[in-house]
Amino acid sequence: xxxxxTMSEGTTQEPTALKRIPHDLAVALDPEAHDAHDRQWTPLxxxxxxxxxxxxxxxxxxxxxxxxxxxxxxxxxxxxxCTYLIGYRFYSKFIEKxxxxxxxxxxxxxxxxxxxxxxxxxxxxxxxxHHFAAIAGAGPLVGPVLAAQMGYLPGTIWIIVGVVLxxxxxxxxxxxxxxxxxGRSLGQMARDELGVIGGTAALxxxxxxxxxxxxxxxxxxxxxLAESPWGVFSVGMTIPIALFMGCYLRFFRPGKITEISxxxxxxxxxxxxxxxxxxxxxxxxxxxxLDKVTIAWGIIIYGFIAAILPVWLLLAPRDxxxxxxxxxxxxxxxxxxxxxxxxxxxxxxSGFATTGTGPVVAGTLFPFLFVTIAxxxxxxxxxxxxxxxxxxxxxxxxQTRFIGYGGMLMESLVAIxxxxxxxxxxxxxxxxxxxSPALTGGTVQGAVAFVNGLGLTGxxxxxxxxxxxxxxxxxxxxxxxxxxxPTLAVGLSHIMQQLVGGTSMMSFWYHFAIMFEALxxxxxxxxxxxxxxxxxxxxxxxxxxxxxxxxxxPGAWAATxxxxxxxxxxxxxxxxxxxxxxxxxxxxxxxxxQLLAAIALAVCMAIVAKRGLFKYLWVVxxxxxxxxxxxxSASFLKIFSTTPGIGYFAQNRAFSEALAAxxxxxxxxxxVLAMEAVVRNTMVQGVLSIVFVVLAIIVILTAIQATWNAYxxxxxxTSEDDAVQSQTYAPAGFIMTPPEKVLQAQWDALxxxxxxxxxxx
Amino acid sequence: MTxxxxxxxxxxxxxxxxxxxxxxxxxxxxxxxHAASCETDTAGLDRAPHPLLTEREFWRxxxxxQDKNPQGRCC
Numbered sequence: 001x002x003x004x005x006t007m008s009e010g011t012t013q014e015p016t017a018l019k020r021i022p023h024d025l026a027v028a029l030d031p032e033a034h035d036a037h038d039r040q041w042t043p044l045x046x047x048x049x050x051x052x053x054x055x056x057x058x059x060x061x062x063x064x065x066x067x068x069x070x071x072x073x074x075x076x077x078x079x080x081x082c083t084y085l086i087g088y089r090f091y092s093k094f095i096e097k098x099x100x101x102x103x104x105x106x107x108x109x110x111x112x113x114x115x116x117x118x119x120x121x122x123x124x125x126x127x128x129x130h131h132f133a134a135i136a137g138a139g140p141l142v143g144p145v146l147a148a149q150m151g152y153l154p155g156t157i158w159i160i161v162g163v164v165l166x167x168x169x170x171x172x173x174x175x176x177x178x179x180x181x182x183g184r185s186l187g188q189m190a191r192d193e194l195g196v197i198g199g200t201a202a203l204x205x206x207x208x209x210x211x212x213x214x215x216x217x218x219x220x221x222x223x224x225l226a227e228s229p230w231g232v233f234s235v236g237m238t239i240p241i242a243l244f245m246g247c248y249l250r251f252f253r254p255g256k257i258t259e260i261s262x263x264x265x266x267x268x269x270x271x272x273x274x275x276x277x278x279x280x281x282x283x284x285x286x287x288x289x290l291d292k293v294t295i296a297w298g299i300i301i302y303g304f305i306a307a308i309l310p311v312w313l314l315l316a317p318r319d320x321x322x323x324x325x326x327x328x329x330x331x332x333x334x335x336x337x338x339x340x341x342x343x344x345x346x347x348x349x350s351g352f353a354t355t356g357t358g359p360v361v362a363g364t365l366f367p368f369l370f371v372t373i374a375x376x377x378x379x380x381x382x383x384x385x386x387x388x389x390x391x392x393x394x395x396x397x398x399q400t401r402f403i404g405y406g407g408m409l410m411e412s413l414v415a416i417x418x419x420x421x422x423x424x425x426x427x428x429x430x431x432x433x434x435x436s437p438a439l440t441g442g443t444v445q446g447a448v449a450f451v452n453g454l455g456l457t458g459x460x461x462x463x464x465x466x467x468x469x470x471x472x473x474x475x476x477x478x479x480x481x482x483x484x485x486p487t488l489a490v491g492l493s494h495i496m497q498q499l500v501g502g503t504s505m506m507s508f509w510y511h512f513a514i515m516f517e518a519l520x521x522x523x524x525x526x527x528x529x530x531x532x533x534x535x536x537x538x539x540x541x542x543x544x545x546x547x548x549x550x551x552x553x554p555g556a557w558a559a560t561x562x563x564x565x566x567x568x569x570x571x572x573x574x575x576x577x578x579x580x581x582x583x584x585x586x587x588x589x590x591x592x593x594q595l596l597a598a599i600a601l602a603v604c605m606a607i608v609a610k611r612g613l614f615k616y617l618w619v620v621x622x623x624x625x626x627x628x629x630x631x632x633s634a635s636f637l638k639i640f641s642t643t644p645g646i647g648y649f650a651q652n653r654a655f656s657e658a659l660a661a662x663x664x665x666x667x668x669x670x671x672v673l674a675m676e677a678v679v680r681n682t683m684v685q686g687v688l689s690i691v692f693v694v695l696a697i698i699v700i701l702t703a704i705q706a707t708w709n710a711y712x713x714x715x716x717x718t719s720e721d722d723a724v725q726s727q728t729y730a731p732a733g734f735i736m737t738p739p740e741k742v743l744q745a746q747w748d749a750l751x752x753x754x755x756x757x758x759x760x761x
Numbered sequence: 762m763t764x765x766x767x768x769x770x771x772x773x774x775x776x777x778x779x780x781x782x783x784x785x786x787x788x789x790x791x792x793x794x795h796a797a798s799c800e801t802d803t804a805g806l807d808r809a810p811h812p813l814l815t816e817r818e819f820w821r822x823x824x825x826x827q828d829k830n831p832q833g834r835c836c
Binding site for chain 2: 130137255256311524
């Protein structure tokens with residue numbers, strides 16, 4: 001095994017050598033029995049699906065048409081879940097039948113390359129959780145919060161419809177295609193399908209995008225921890241806790257992961273409670289009340305050290321904690337929303353959707369809504385995960401629908417809940433928290449004047465609302481706490497305190513939420529730096545062969561330092577930006593993520609075309625077209641717009657001219673130094689936008705060319721690995737269908753010595 | 762009695778799931794794989810049978826492999 005992948009120019013005809021019953025029992029369901037079960041609409045099935053459709057329809061009517069004074073949060077949850085169920089049952093099955101065409105007679109890499117370590121068949125339900133934990137992070141929690149300024153409806157529609165038609169399709173296809181290629185990465189698949197130019201552009205784009213994504217995630221956590229002794233203490237304590245866990249697993253009780261995760265979780269809660277005590281002390285106020293720049297430097301230094309330390313010491317244990325917190329908190333929030341059912345008092349579509357003058361993120365609904373909410377609807381970053389670990393762990397081919405498509409639906413549900421949490425807080429408070437300090441002056445008075453001056457109906461902010469909320473959540477101030485994380489934390493604490501603890505518990509819930517987001521982000525920062533470092537070393541190795549050896553310490557440290565310097569520079573730029581940081585940089589994050597999605601979908605399109613499935617090409621072309629239009633037009637606006645609030649170069653010109661005219665303050669920049677910073681920042685951001693869009697256009701064009709060539713040649717080639725006979729069986733979805741139950745029962749009854757047939761080594 | 766049995770089965774299920782999710786069952790899976798593949802290994806071919814790693818060695822090897830092959834975490 002482990003032979004280099006072969007480009008077999010075979011056809012997609014069913015490999016006839018594969019047997020459905022290789023030995024004692026069938027390894028795949030009889031296709032006819034399976035289809036018959038799918039087509040058989042029993043009265044019970046009809047009733048269930050009618051009920052789901054009716055409830056979903058009713059929920060959408062409540063959200064989109066009725067629009068009373070307020071709308072109940074439960075309709076968001078119902079609209080989402082019912083739409084997901086319908087999308088999963090009908091659309092993903094359509095894709096499975098016509099494009100993916102899984103064949104359970106074929107062994108998966110986990111079977112034919114089995115090594116008991118990296119390639120190991122994993123129970124589908126466990127792998128679903130595993131995959132979900134790897135794809136869902138801070139992204140789906142932050143984007144929807146920022147997009148809430150446009151009203152609740154645009155974000156809701158994009159998250160729910162986008163995931164069904166685009167995000168989940170991308171994850172599903174990439175996962176399946178990578179699995180059919182022995183777990184090959186997105187970069188390798190791009191080279192195979194798009195050739196050297198497209199493949200190289202995809203690789204560079206991935207590297208640059210990774211830097212941007214890490215930088216902006218770090219910016220979110222910096223904004224959440226600045227001026228917050230409590231947050232600094234509790235998040236800072238995660239480092240010693242993780243080190244302790246790492247040593248425990250290494251030296252004391254290897255492999256006892258659940259045990260140490262529970263101990264770690266208890267310590268984490270203690271750190272949150274301890275943070276509250278530290279917050280009250282003079283010591284805490286003196287040493288832990290840090291400004292943004294200090295925190296940013298802290299994260300940069302931390303990021304470098306964390307990325308060169310061995311995995312067992314910091315990354316692996318924190319990953320366990322993060323998984324634990326993720327599943328727990330998301331479950332808790334779901335239960336709380338269903339029980340509390342908060343009323344939401346926000347217009348369906350706000351004026352900012354059309355004027356593009358929203359203080360949170362600049363720009364009109366099209367295209368900026370679709371880049372502000374990336375994760376949760378369509379996230380290109382998932383393509384890296386879906387072509388990483390997960391395809392090497394899948395037991396049977398038919399399971400990719402549940403894990404790939406289903407896993408993304410779960411992330412989308414998280415995004416909907418984050419949106420609900422952000423919408424449930426008072427709108428005045430929402431804008432006071434998310435408007436940049438350049439607009440509010442960072443003071444309560446300034447924030448009140450700014451928010452009330454926006455002229456929003458039903459919004460009447462008073463200073464005491466802001467100071468009371470700050471006291472309740474245990475912070476100095478909640479004015480201009482941009483980045484989305486603090487807003488989500490206020491929303492979560494607002495919902496949770498109604499369930500547990502009342503107002504006195506709000507500060508605990510707030511810092512619990514901050515801790516939970518910081519954990520994800522720090523893990524993503526550390527892991528992202530490592531992955532980027534390996535990619536850089538791989539590329540540098542083409543010129544300096546020594547860099548290829550990833551165990552060579554000086555090379556590893558130098559490559560790590562370069563990557564940390566790259567994202568650190570963007571982070572510092574965001575932190576010190578006189579224009580506010582998040583509102584200028586966040587669109588770059590979304591654009592980067594969606595461009596990666598366009599690249600992933602372009603690869604999928606080329607694969608589908610080469611297999612000759614032109615009749616169903618629209619399944620991929622539709623989301624690809626949409627992602628391309630959105631990201632390219634957003635990039636063009638960022639590059640060419642003459643409105644300084646939107647176009648980077650327009651902003652650059654405005655400030656340059658002011659400087660040339662000898663002015664000492666301009667717009668929100670109070671000094672010449674600040675004005676020079678704006679000129680520098682906008683230039684960097686503008687150049688990055690150009691790099692992204694050029695790379696993405698190259699990739700998309702090469703994909704279109706590959707598709708066209710395939711069409712002309714009437715191709716039916718495949719770059720898949722050769723089919724290997726499977727010897728095992730497992731059901732496909734979360735719940736077994738009746739035919740699956742019958743077959744599984746037969747396998748369960750089979751004597752153990754006949755069960756395991758391993759072909760790998 | 763049946764309720765108690767149900768609770769116990771449920772708790773076992775939750776523990777099984779958690780352990781799987783966090784990857785605690787990796788060593789068991791490795792041992793099972795090793796046991797199954799050894800028969801075919803020693804049955805001939807050119808491959809020398811590789812010795813079973815102890816639990817401690819296995820976990821060290823696992824994190825060392827992660828060091829060499831980092832996996833991204835999503836945003």
